[in-house]
Amino acid sequence: MTRKKVKLAFITNDSARKATFRKRKKGLMKKLSELSTLCGIDICAIIYSSYESQPEVWPDNRGIHRVLAQFKGMPEMEQSKKMVNQESFIRQRIAKASEQLKKQHKENREKQITPVMYQCLTGVGL
Known part of the structure; x- marks a missing residue:
């Protein structure tokens, strides 16, 4: 059985919002772990929330610190x-759209x- 599409809106009920936050955070951490393992990449996450006094870090x-040092060690460019x-x-989207528009004008012509x-x-005869 498939799940219904979740309507993205602010959850007004505090306990439901906190429970949803915990579930989503757990799912996000699992996805980070899977992505890191499957693709062999360095990855990190810092999650701040009003429910906890300290931010949660992964891994x-x-x-x-290793990932941030690696990032900061790269050239600025x-x-x-x-x-x-x-x-x-x-700007990129506008440039892409205008290029597509030019191409479509040419095809129409x-x-x-x-x-x-x-x-x-x-x-x-004409």
């Missing part, structure tokens, strides 16, 4: 290569001109 403090803020993300060219070649 442990040494693992976090390499660090920021795949990072985007909202403005640059939107070719589809309009092709029958006219065939008519001219066959001698049928």
Whole structure:
């Protein structure tokens, strides 16, 4: 039996919200572990919540420091290569959409001109 789609909205009931947080956090930690094991990559997570006084770290403090040191040891250009803020993300999306629009205009123009060219070649008047 499949699960129904969860409506993403703020959970107003405190106990239900806390229970959902715990379940989702446990699932997230499991996925992090699986991703790290299956792909052989260094990965870390820091989760802050209002339910706990200290942030929860995965895998442990040494693992976090190792991953962060590895990241900070990279050249600055390499660090920021795949990072985007909202403005640059939107600019990329606009550029991609405008490129697709140009391509579609070209295809439409070719589809309009092709029958006219065939008519001219066959001698049928415009």
